[in-house]
Amino acid sequence: MSRQIPQDELNKKKSYRFKQWMKGEVDQYVGIMEMQRQEEVGTSENEVKKHKKDQEKLFADIYDKEHNWVYKAFFRFYKLAAVVCCIALIVMLVVTVSYLPPVGNPDNPAHNEVVEKYIEDGMQDTGAVNIVAGMILDYRAFDTFGESNVLFIATVVVMLLMRDDKKKKGEDSADMNYEPGFDKILQQVTFILFPLIMIFGIYVVVNGHLSPGGGFSGGAIMGAGLILYLNAFGVEKISRFFTENTHKYICFAALSFYCLAKSYSFFTGANHLESIISTGVPGMIVSAGLIFPLNICVGLVVACTMYSFYTLFRKGGY
Amino acid sequence: MAFVQNVPFFSIMISMFAGIVSSILPAKAARRLNIVATTLIGAMSAWLLVFMLQSDMGYYTYMMGHFPAPWGNEIRAGVLEALMALIFCIVMVLSLMGGLHKLDEEVEPSKENLYYILVDLLLGSLLALIYTNDIFTAYVFVEINTLAACGLIAIRQIGRTFEAAVRYMIMSLLGSGLLLMGICMLYDMTGHLLMSNMKESIAMIMEEGTYAVPMLVTIGLIVVGLAIKSALFPFHAWLPDAYGYSTVSSAAMLSSLVSKGYIFLLVKIFYRVIGLEYIAGSQVLNIIFWFAICGMIFGSMNAIWEKDIRRMIAFSSVAQIGYIYMGFGLGTEAGMIASVFHMLMHSATKSLLFISAIGLTDASGYKRDFFEVTGAGYRNKIAGAGFLVGSVSMVGVPMFAGFVSKLLFAEAAMADPSWRMFPAIIVLSISTILNAVYFLKTVLRIYTPMPAEEERAKGYVRIPWKQNKVYAAAIILFIVLNVVLGCNSKPIIMMIEEGLRNFM
8 A cells, every 4th residue: 555655755756746747737848947138239219229320320321232332233243253263164164073073983093003002002001901991190190280280270379269268267268157058858968878989989089090080080980979068067077177277288289299299200210210109909999100199199189189179169268 | 403593491490480480479579580581581592593593404393292294393493483482572571571660550550460460471372473384383382372362452451452351362263263274274184293394394385286275364364364363454353442552562562473473374384384475376376465555545544633642553563564564465474474573563663652652641641542642752851852753764764663674675675576566666655754744743743842821731641761770761662773773784684684594
């Protein structure tokens, strides 16, 4: 025989709350989920009037297409010219492509001794089972160094545009607390998925020289995992292990390791000196010389870049 | 291999590494690191230049890694590359020094170290563009260059620079896209990315006559892509705002280095990828020639109409870029030499003009209007002297760099066997007169005394040179560089000649 339990205890029970929610009696999230309320933008009457007047004057003086025939003609011509230029470019490129060698033809100029050596000697030369990893991180490592610097400089430029340095000082910092950080479904799903995503990302990065994948793809997976975590648990939780400084130092460490290690490799290669880096046994996890650590560096840079893009565009800071 | 031959590799890596380290440094340390690194690279380039002049090997290739060229990456150095790197380093250091006081004013203090990251990476990418022997490496560093340039414009956070940066980014990415398409098509036709191998395959293709249409389109795409990025006449719409409103160091670097990096890449592609004889025979050259001729006239006309002196100097760049492309458009050896010399002259002079113009506007209550700078040459003597030298050099007065390049252009045009001689000569003289109109009228304006009571009423102050010694030093060194290029042009022209011969 079931025992009657007091109302307080019943309220705490998950099954009871679930029933309530099903019946529509109670919204579980009322009072828990906080959102920042939009404030009305400065609306003194004079300002509105002045703004309107300015805009009218601007349109009357400059963009008056009714009477200013130069602008009228120009805008028409502009649209027409844009369309004509685009169509001309498309037609030109399509015609050109039809003259190029057909895709997949074995006699194409691109199938020459360069590709042949990559495929035949790739594993022996670089120690990487994954030919692509051997190509981008050993044969043409200088290009990939440039590529990871593109990511680095992209972060720098976004940072200088979007980072809101004034926020840290002012009272706006409370803004961090107003976010939908208590979504139970998202949190539970993230609780399960986040470790899996991170482990999968690490696997893709670490196995870059053995299987398809590598720093760029694995880093993207890890970055996506971090973004998911941020959305589920909010800034406060993620800043326990990932802040702006973490990002700064990870990027610095990864890129300077890449720069110095590869400099050593370039220098010894060009001067025909003996290098201490061996290719190891192909197929082992620690093998392929510098490819293994460089993949990790690239992965870290890509993950940090993705995550910092997200936070910078979202709130202008970490 | 002599140790000095490692210089290109060290220069690229040092500048990139300086950028990476700057990300964790405070602004002051990052600035010092940048100046030290750039000076060091300049000194090393000078060492390499001396070595290349003394040895008789002409050029050499340098393996980036353990794998030889078509498989691994490769860079290549010769007299011309070393000379370019040297001048770029000098101009970069001086531009930065001349604009330091404005950087403190115009850049948010918490973001100042980001500026030095951008400058370091910009130098690294320019050096890579100069030294690379692989066209895909060139593309990767073109990307870095574009992003760095966008950042340099946007670091001064006011409305107009944002607009200018967005416009620059759109135009520049369009240029990158066209360049990338051109590179892809070249790869499809030749199967190579290394410049020397590409040239062999292209010579074969041209002989056999296969791929005539795609080759023409490819040359067009590459030329137009790089022309957009370096602001050739009809594609120059992004230029005046980008140069006119960004902080002064950025304006000087953008006008004198960034656009020159792309033009140098184009020279490399002409010589080392496609071959000058095929370029000269193609119709693309005619188009360049006419665009350049129009640019020389319209750029100068716009500069005459412009009331804002920073924007006036920016419009003058359109005309000067036109000169450079006109030299290419002639399609002869002499035209190329004149263009390369003009690149050096323009980077030395345009940055001097930007740096000294900022001194003149500072002495005129930060107003940039043409009439407000009346008498500014007396209020800020060192900036006035800099502007005077820059102007007479641009107009082409003997003793200064501009005279030599104009003379070279005139000689090249006279020696041209084709119909291009007449338009080139006529437009050269017209453009010179127009140059004189807007530069000399500004010089007269800054040396027209303003009545003392009016100066006082407007609150204009005299700025003695001792107030900012770094700025004065930068201007004096720029003047010296100009005079050296002008009075000592013979050896430099010989170096350019030898360098271009080795490009073949």
